[in-house]
Amino acid sequence: MIFSRGTIEGIAVALAAHGLIPRGGFRFASDEAAPAGLSGAPAKCALLVGQAGAAPWPHFQRWLAGQPPQAIANPLDTWSRAVIGAVAQEFGARMVSPSDRPYLPFQQWAMRAERLKPSPLGVLMHPQYGLWHAYRGALLFEEEIFLPEPHQTIHLCDTCADKPCLKSCPVDAYSEQRFGHHACLSHVRGPRGEPCRAGGCLDRNACPYGAAYRYPPEVQAFHMAAFARL
Structure with missing residues (x-):
């Protein structure tokens, strides 16, 4: 059995109600160690789910307003699991998340599904969305779709000669070779880190691509606060 194009269209409609979109998919090779599908049998296909820009933010905020204060340690992850999990149940798939342990190779899956490559910041560069997109989960199917x-x-990034994304951080956290996690975290938590806490990573914001999809400051502040708690 092969699920038709209508299946993907139906999934897209269900996700759109929450500001999410299908982000491409792929078939696992017959000799590949595929993760389990809904019944426990190896999955045959994966369909990634994510966002372009900050489209899910108002949906997430409405959900969050109905939760007990400080009751959820990772609210965005919890919301994503609930929303994508409901869509998975509707279409007979197993939902998996980037935060599942042991970690699944979501970045490799994304590169495989959409043929993207990492930027110097590590975030995959999208030809339309730039750095302003994310993957929130995946649907694993035991049948062909x-x-x-x-x-x-x-x-x-190959066409960008100036690389402003490597020149805007006050502590030079990013380079072509590495990400200075400790330097970045110390700066964000410190007294000089207010611009980063309020408006997001300065290097990421310096990228000229996908500006129409740039996360608003409050969204970037939310993500930066989550990073600073690590």
Whole structure:
């Protein structure tokens, strides 16, 4: 059995009610150690779910307003699991999350599904969304589903000579070779880190691509606060 194009369209409609979108998919090779599907048998296909820009934010905020104060340690992850899990149940799939332990190779899956490559910041560069997108989960199917072939894309970072994303951080946390996690975290938590806490990573905001999808300051502040608690 192969689920038709209508299955993907139905999933897209269900996700759109929460500001989420399908983010491409792929078929596991016959000799690949695929994760389990809904029944425990190896999955045949994966369909990634995520966002472009901050479209889920108002949906998430409405949900969060109905939760007891400080009752959820990771509210965005909890919301994503609930929403994507309900869609998975509706379409006979198993939902998995980037935060599941042991970790699943979500970045490799995304590169496989959408043919994207990492930016110097590690975030995958999208030809339309720039750095302003995310993956919130995946649906694993034990049956074949219709999956459009991903388009070959230009890696925008290869066309960017100035690399402003490597020149805006006050503590030079990012370089071509590494991410200075300790330096970044210390700065964000310290007295000089207020611009980062209020408006997000300065290096990420310096990237000129996908500006129309840039997260608003309150969304970036939310993510930065989550990072600073690590």
